[in-house]
Amino acid sequence: MRDALRIGGYAGTVLFLFGLLSFAFSGRFDLWTGVHVVAGGLLVAAALAANVAGVRRTVAARGTRERATAFAGTAVFGALLVVVNLLAARFPKSWDATESKIYTLGERTLAVVGHLDRPVELIAFFEPADRSKGALEDLLARYARASRNVTYRFVDPEREPQLVDQLRVTRAGVLAARCGTEIAQSPGGASGGFGEGEVTSLILKVSRAGGKRIYAITGHGEPEPGDLETPAGLGGLAAALHDDNIELSPLLLATAPAIPADAAAVLLAGPRKPLLPHELDQLRAYLARGGRLVAMIDPGNDGGIGPLLADYRLQLRDDVIVDQEEIAFLGARLGLDPIIEDFPPHPITRGFKQRILLSQARSLSIATEGGVAGVVAQPLARTRETAWGEGRWKEMLATGRVGKDPDDAPGPLLVAATATVPIAGDGGTPAPEGTREARLILFGDADWVANGNLAAFFNRELAMNALHWVMGSEDLIVGPAKTLRASRLDMTTADQRNLFRFGVLFLPEALLIGGLAAWLLRKSL
Numbered sequence: 255m256r257d258a259l260r261i262g263g264y265a266g267t268v269l270f271l272f273g274l275l276s277f278a279f280s281g282r283f284d285l286w287t288g289v290h291v292v293a294g295g296l297l298v299a300a301a302l303a304a305n306v307a308g309v310r311r312t313v314a315a316r317g318t319r320e321r322a323t324a325f326a327g328t329a330v331f332g333a334l335l336v337v338v339n340l341l342a343a344r345f346p347k348s349w350d351a352t353e354s355k356i357y358t359l360g361e362r363t364l365a366v367v368g369h370l371d372r373p374v375e376l377i378a379f380f381e382p383a384d385r386s387k388g389a390l391e392d393l394l395a396r397y398a399r400a401s402r403n404v405t406y407r408f409v410d411p412e413r414e415p416q417l418v419d420q421l422r423v424t425r426a427g428v429l430a431a432r433c434g435t436e437i438a439q440s441p442g443g444a445s446g447g448f449g450e451g452e453v454t455s456l457i458l459k460v461s462r463a464g465g466k467r468i469y470a471i472t473g474h475g476e477p478e479p480g481d482l483e484t485p486a487g488l489g490g491l492a493a494a495l496h497d498d499n500i501e502l503s504p505l506l507l508a509t510a511p512a513i514p515a516d517a518a519a520v521l522l523a524g525p526r527k528p529l530l531p532h533e534l535d536q537l538r539a540y541l542a543r544g545g546r547l548v549a550m551i552d553p554g555n556d557g558g559i560g561p562l563l564a565d566y567r568l569q570l571r572d573d574v575i576v577d578q579e580e581i582a583f584l585g586a587r588l589g590l591d592p593i594i595e596d597f598p599p600h601p602i603t604r605g606f607k608q609r610i611l612l613s614q615a616r617s618l619s620i621a622t623e624g625g626v627a628g629v630v631a632q633p634l635a636r637t638r639e640t641a642w643g644e645g646r647w648k649e650m651l652a653t654g655r656v657g658k659d660p661d662d663a664p665g666p667l668l669v670a671a672t673a674t675v676p677i678a679g680d681g682g683t684p685a686p687e688g689t690r691e692a693r694l695i696l697f698g699d700a701d702w703v704a705n706g707n708l709a710a711f712f713n714r715e716l717a718m719n720a721l722h723w724v725m726g727s728e729d730l731i732v733g734p735a736k737t738l739r740a741s742r743l744d745m746t747t748a749d750q751r752n753l754f755r756f757g758v759l760f761l762p763e764a765l766l767i768g769g770l771a772a773w774l775l776r777k778s779l
Contacts, residue, residue: 519547552615570618601731642667677692
């Protein structure tokens with residue numbers, strides 16, 4: 255009978271433990287779990303009651319106290335692990351060990367979510383079996399940690415059809431954003447997945463209702479803003495602006511009574527014919543009211559805006575920049591596509607330490623006096639010292655021969671500059687918020703933002719920074735986008751031999767020697 259109770263006690267212990275495991279994994283105290291816990295508890299209690307004297311002797315034994323101490327230590331350690339896991343689940347923290355921090359939100363995103371003054375809800379419509387949910391959930395969790403105003407949730411479109419209709423979602427795999435009455439949605443990037451750019455663009459669309467609009471002047475041979483097909487079009491730039499909730503719209507200024515009141519800025523890129531006098535008058539009036547103008551002027555034609563630029567101490571030189579220095583990995587070049595990597599301190603180039611590529615650009619200069627009252631002109635980008643401004647550029651293009659002459663302007667040459675003028679309201683009163691100064695950016699090249707060149711080096715990033723600055727959206731000016739780069743470890747033959755000896759020979763023999771020493775010491779006690 256006593257042996258049967260002892261076996262029943264051990265069996266009860268097993269049943270009781272498995273009952274607890276069932277409850278821990280399922281979270282429900284169902285019949286199966288209840289039977290195990292109750293039956294196991296009764297068997298253990300019966301075994302203990304039938305052998306009280308033996309239990310007392312076992313408890314009083316020295317070995318029992320040592321085992322109890324070991325068990326208590328193990329229990330405390332297990333409890334600490336549970337507490338640590340609970341704290342980690344309640345206050346998650348991660349570290350991005352990648353070189354370019356691709357799993358950390360970028361500066362642009364942090365600037366956007368950091369300036370949110372209203373709650374934004376991100377709603378992902380995904381089927382439960384969709385395997386792409388995990389990566390998107392990790393990304394959205396980073397947004398939620400970056401701002402209390404950002405929340406997210408996943409919705410099965412089959413279970414919540416009313417929400418699907420409310421947000422005008424037509425299929426699964428869509429991410430929607432809602433901020434007040436503003437809603438927007440995105441099907442993802444070109445590959446169908448969601449990256450940081452798509453999510454941040456959604457937040458911008460709903461948090462900055464109405465967006466902004468840049469008008470591109472047309473009618474003088476300028477590239478079309480909606481042209482995505484030809485290398486000379488501006489469709490790529492328009493698409494990049496659209497991601498930031500900014501529309502690039504054409505403006506035939508020759509027939510317009512005035513520059514539209516909703517213009518956040520005006521773009522004049524590569525005119526082939528001079529602007530009409532009343533178009534220049536409208537641009538002058540627009541800047542005098544605190545307007546914003548970006549002029550990108552190719553060599554050979556200034557569009558007739560030379561006098562207007564002179565009002566802001568900016569001048570276009572009649573030359574073409576040549577830089578024949580051989581660049582590593584690019585080989586020998588004709589020299590008419592200068593690489594620019596010298597950017598003087600300016601809000602546009604804050605944190606920008608990359609390079610851009612121009613194509614048949616002209617140089618600029620900044621006058622030290624004259625212009626409208628209060629104008630401040632600053633350099634934005636310069637060439638290398640090896641470049642020069644070819645004055646006889648038409649002959650150079652016709653013959654294909656190039657050489658530096660004594661009368662050519664030596665490098666470094668200015669290729670981009672900005673000008674600002676504080677604006678006062680009527681009667682000396684301050685101007686309305688957001689129009690307290692006129693801003694102008696001048697580039698000596700228009701091709702660098704065309705479809706064929708926008709992706710070269712970091713042209714796109716600098717163009718976006720410049721347009722954000724001219725519109726007054728300095729919070730969106732950030733450094734280049736982060737990319738995943740393959741890391742390489744170069745090892746010599748000696749390095750490989752030493753690594754083999756350390757990992758395959760030294761570590762195992764050190765562990766073996768240490769284990770033998772511990773066994774011998776323990777045996778001698």
